[in-house]
Structures are given as C-alpha cells and as structure tokens.
Amino acid sequence: MADDDPITLRDALPSDRPFLLALYAGTRVEEFAHLGWPVEMQRTFMTLQFEAQRGDYERRHPTAACRIVELRRCPIGRLWVATDARSLTVLDISLLAELRGRGIGTSCLRRVQQHAAAAGLDVELQVVVGNPAQRLYERLGFRGVGEAGVRQAMAWTSSTPATRGARPFEEMHHEQA
DSSP states (O other): OOTTOSEEEEEOOGGGHHHHHHHHHHHSHHHHHTTOOOHHHHHHHHHHHHHHHHHHHHHHOTTOEEEEEEETTEEEEEEEEEEOSSEEEEEEEEEOGGGTTSSHHHHHHHHHHHHHHHHTOEEEEEEETTOTHHHHHHHTTOEEESOOSSEEEEEEOOSSOOOTTOOOGGGOOSOBO
C-alpha cells in the first residue's frame, strides 16, 4: 500500500471492547433478524456470543493478535490472526457493513499474505459456505481444503520462495494495512 494509504492496523485495546461488540453484532444482524426476538434479548445474546468467541480464540490461540482496522484513525473493523510454526490463521476479519466491498478486506488479507510469504508460512482461514467473502478469498488465491460442511476450510500457499525468520504477524505493530 502507498505511504499515504488511510487504512492502518493497530493492536486492539481493552477500550476497544464496545466497538468490537458492536462490530460483532453487526455481522450477525441478518442471522437473527428472522427470529423476532426483542431488542434487549438480541443484545444479551450477542454479548454472550461475542464473549464466548473471544474466550475461545484466546484459549485456543493465546499468542494471536487482534488488530483494529482503522480508516483515517477511526475503527472500522478487526483482523484477528494466529501464528504457528507452519501457518498464519485468519481467525476473523470483519468490517463495518457500510464499508464492505471497497477493497479494505482485500488490502488486509494481502498484508497477511505478504507477511506469510516473508516467513515461509501458509495462510489458513474458514468461511461459512455461501458467504460472499468466499469469492474474495478465491480471487486472492485461497483454495478449499477438505470437505465443506457448514464451513469451508481454505488455504493459501505462497508460490514464491520465502525466507524463514521474518517477524510473525503479531509482532508487526502500527503498520499500514
């Protein structure tokens, strides 16, 4: 990305929790719209689900990096990535609904791919089958691996030789997406 790119990543802070909760709830609106639940019940359920997801990610991937995607220093999304000896795993990438489809997710994922290639790692993720994001992942070179149930595991492998020893994704602080 150009040095003047308004999209940046930064580490999530405890003070980001209200934004992250609202972002999470915004990604689930369609899923729960047809249930007819009262607003307060939806809010309580979303909070419980948000905390369960966060806790699960933190337990399974204690060194993962939850990054806030910012547009001109305003939070617009999150990118949560875990690193192990063979891959970077995109646990979650979410953007505010009104900013989807503008290339921001592509920019973030290309950044992950660049870090992975530099470290000689693959990139893995999962997507709900039928989610429009699956087409984005395929355009970026991700391919389905294994059987698809509700979710499809996808992987990307760098086609260029990479050098080991590059800094893991979570060590890249305050860099542009």
